[in-house]
Amino acid sequence: MKADIAYVQERFREFNVRMFDGKLPEPPIAITNAKTYFGVCAFRKHRKWNGKLEYSDFRIRISRRFDLPQEEIDDTIIHEMIHYWIGLFSPVDMPGHSPLFRKMMADINERFGRHISVSHRLTPDQQEQAVDNRPKKHVVARVVLKDGRTGIKVIPCMERHIRRYRRGMMASGKVSSIEFFQTTDPFFNRFPSSSAFTVYFPDPDVLAQHL
Numbered sequence: 001m002k003a004d005i006a007y008v009q010e011r012f013r014e015f016n017v018r019m020f021d022g023k024l025p026e027p028p029i030a031i032t033n034a035k036t037y038f039g040v041c042a043f044r045k046h047r048k049w050n051g052k053l054e055y056s057d058f059r060i061r062i063s064r065r066f067d068l069p070q071e072e073i074d075d076t077i078i079h080e081m082i083h084y085w086i087g088l089f090s091p092v093d094m095p096g097h098s099p100l101f102r103k104m105m106a107d108i109n110e111r112f113g114r115h116i117s118v119s120h121r122l123t124p125d126q127q128e129q130a131v132d133n134r135p136k137k138h139v140v141a142r143v144v145l146k147d148g149r150t151g152i153k154v155i156p157c158m159e160r161h162i163r164r165y166r167r168g169m170m171a172s173g174k175v176s177s178i179e180f181f182q183t184t185d186p187f188f189n190r191f192p193s194s195s196a197f198t199v200y201f202p203d204p205d206v207l208a209q210h211l
């Protein structure tokens with residue numbers, strides 16, 4: 001299923017009562033289309049007169065980009081609620097997955113039979129879902145290295161980026177040839193588009209289908 005705002009609000013209220021003693025004031029909740037996270041607890045950070053950090057303006061965002069089992073959506077909501085609780089009531093334990101975060105997570109997992117984790121890593125299937133499949137114009141450099149490997153780099157469609165990339169890569173002394181292609185194949189949307197002097201090495205068989 002994919003989360004929507006009514007669902008997340010309803011679950012928030014329910015978990016707040018069951019797991020957080022109803023102590024969490026309801027924050028703004030937003031549904032996003034983010035591909036880099038399932039959920040996030042955003043906040044503002046400021047330093048107080050005594051040098052301690054204080055957090056405010058909490059917002060919970062849940063991505064609807066991924067089709068996830070309900071259990072996983074619920075675990076994501078609870079995960080973000082733990083961040084929110086710590087930000088409100090124990091700011092010294094912010095940010096990230098501090099020992100307090102892990103302790104609260106383990107308690108909730110045990111008491112309520114949940115499977116909340118600290119990793120937000122996406123499975124290969126989910127990464128596939130996260131790829132934007134709209135055709136976009138790319139310039140793809142096919143880079144053959146002196147060690148025999150062939151890789152690619154996606155470069156913005158601009159003459160100066162293409163020239164800069166060619167110059168930088170040839171200067172590295174590791175490259176035997178570079179060719180440039182123009183394509184709208186969505187396969188290339190998954191690679192960062194820049195003129196950074198890097199090369200990606202996708203599976204050669206997969207690459208052959210797209211070049």
Ligand SMILES: [Zn+2]
Pocket residue numbers: 079083096097118
């Ligand atoms: Zn987290």
